[in-house]
Amino acid sequence: MPAHLRTLAGVSGDVTLDIEGEVTRRSILDALERQYPMLRGTIREHVSGERRPFLRFFACGEDITHNSPDDPLPQEIASGKEPFYVIGAIAGG
Amino acid sequence: MSSVRVLVGTRKGAFVLTSDGKREKWDVSGPHFAGWELYHLKGSPADPNRIYASQSSGWFGQIIQRSDDGGKTWFQPGTPAGAPKTTPEGMPMGESNKFVYDTSEETGKPLTTHQWYDGTAHPWEFKRVWHLEPSLDDPDVVFAGVEDAALFKSTNGGQTWQELPGLRGHGTGSQWQPGAGGMCLHTIILDGERIFVAISAAGAFRSDDRGATWKPINKGLHSQYIPDPNAEVGHCVHHVAKHPSKSNLLFMQKHWDVMRSDDAGDSWTEISGNLPTDFGFVIDVHAHEPETVYVVPIKSDGEHYPPDGKLRVYRSRSGGNEWEPLTNGLPQSNCYVNVLRDAMAIDSLDSCGVYFGTTGGQVYASADAGDTWNPIVRDLPAVLSVEVQTLT
Numbered sequence: 001m002p003a004h005l006r007t008l009a010g011v012s013g014d015v016t017l018d019i020e021g022e023v024t025r026r027s028i029l030d031a032l033e034r035q036y037p038m039l040r041g042t043i044r045e046h047v048s049g050e051r052r053p054f055l056r057f058f059a060c061g062e063d064i065t066h067n068s069p070d071d072p073l074p075q076e077i078a079s080g081k082e083p084f085y086v087i088g089a090i091a092g093g
Numbered sequence: 094m095s096s097v098r099v100l101v102g103t104r105k106g107a108f109v110l111t112s113d114g115k116r117e118k119w120d121v122s123g124p125h126f127a128g129w130e131l132y133h134l135k136g137s138p139a140d141p142n143r144i145y146a147s148q149s150s151g152w153f154g155q156i157i158q159r160s161d162d163g164g165k166t167w168f169q170p171g172t173p174a175g176a177p178k179t180t181p182e183g184m185p186m187g188e189s190n191k192f193v194y195d196t197s198e199e200t201g202k203p204l205t206t207h208q209w210y211d212g213t214a215h216p217w218e219f220k221r222v223w224h225l226e227p228s229l230d231d232p233d234v235v236f237a238g239v240e241d242a243a244l245f246k247s248t249n250g251g252q253t254w255q256e257l258p259g260l261r262g263h264g265t266g267s268q269w270q271p272g273a274g275g276m277c278l279h280t281i282i283l284d285g286e287r288i289f290v291a292i293s294a295a296g297a298f299r300s301d302d303r304g305a306t307w308k309p310i311n312k313g314l315h316s317q318y319i320p321d322p323n324a325e326v327g328h329c330v331h332h333v334a335k336h337p338s339k340s341n342l343l344f345m346q347k348h349w350d351v352m353r354s355d356d357a358g359d360s361w362t363e364i365s366g367n368l369p370t371d372f373g374f375v376i377d378v379h380a381h382e383p384e385t386v387y388v389v390p391i392k393s394d395g396e397h398y399p400p401d402g403k404l405r406v407y408r409s410r411s412g413g414n415e416w417e418p419l420t421n422g423l424p425q426s427n428c429y430v431n432v433l434r435d436a437m438a439i440d441s442l443d444s445c446g447v448y449f450g451t452t453g454g455q456v457y458a459s460a461d462a463g464d465t466w467n468p469i470v471r472d473l474p475a476v477l478s479v480e481v482q483t484l485t
Contacts, residue, residue, distance in 0.1 A: 002152070002153075003128075004128055004129065004150065004152070004153060005153060007127075008153075008156070033187070037171075037172045037187040038156075038169050038171075038172045038187055039187070040187035040190070040191075041154055041155070041187060041190045041191060042153040042154055042156075042190075043153070045154065046154075046190070046191045046192075046193070047191075047193055047219075052152065052153065052154060054151060054152040055152065088152045088153075089152070091152075
């Protein structure tokens, strides 16, 4: 997660989530918000549930930002072997 | 002994500046919420240790923060430490950051569009909280002025927020239009049953029933930059100030023009008088002299810096029209900073203190009502807001 979100959630480094059922972008973000409710609304807008425009999602080196949020993610993500990335647009330069 | 606490919101965090009543030596803490924009922080008059803060980001949206110990520690009131993380229905908490416009049938006017810059209808979209105004007598009650312009209220210490829909729905909402900075509700003044708000670029509005119903109060404002210069709404009001002891006396810094009203906004007269320019953002009133007013003239709408590179606060002791420049301790050459609309504050010590922050990161203080100035800090990020608490 971007550094500002890690600060908000009070975590450092990667976050590990337990997910029942299929691992998708939606199930990851739902689990993240359940475990760290202070992040609710910061990645997906409160009311619409839409991704905030300066954020993108990557899995196994692939940009999945514009895929369906309900698409199953690769087994490497589901098993925890590879991280799921929430990336913020570069600020500054 | 008395002391003061100055709350400073900047582009990259919040800072808390404290001093004893002499206001000569200052302690600086911060940055709090480093890297985030802090549009506003304000303490509760009923409980000075209760402070609300608006933290936001173009990446991650709006966060409401609260301190119950005078700014030492902070938390999101919707997710207090140790509280359940989910509602009984299994939904995540974190409701303190949720601002949802009221479009219910019950309140009668599900208003969904305002004017865009080009005059077309544009949907109302929440962006951020510009101003937080705690109740005068209940620390758990706080109002929030937001962009796109609307007024929200929390009665549980910022845990949840409800819109007061009578403002957007009173009839002119569909005509409101954003200024260059966005369509923001930036001024909230509480006075018993009355609430005054100001919106850029819609104008000023008043409720006489604690926010249930509203009416525009813009008669006498004249704005050459809009199609009908004397329109009921559409004026770019930058800030409004009021002395607590005067129910009907208001002062306004408009986009251009400094104005006063002696009838709670029912009518306005211009008091720009001998100001070098009547463009500006801040305006405030002396704590003990209701007719003593402060402004910081800015050159023009296209040149947001002081005229002639001289940073001057102007003071009128006669309620306007006759203004004197206050320069002692302020830079009088090569100064090209701006002072934004919420970046001036007044303390209530016997010798009235005046404070303001600049986009260059300076926060200046005067412990003698503006006669002399000293910088408390010189090199903060651009200052968005300044508030002061007088502590006893």
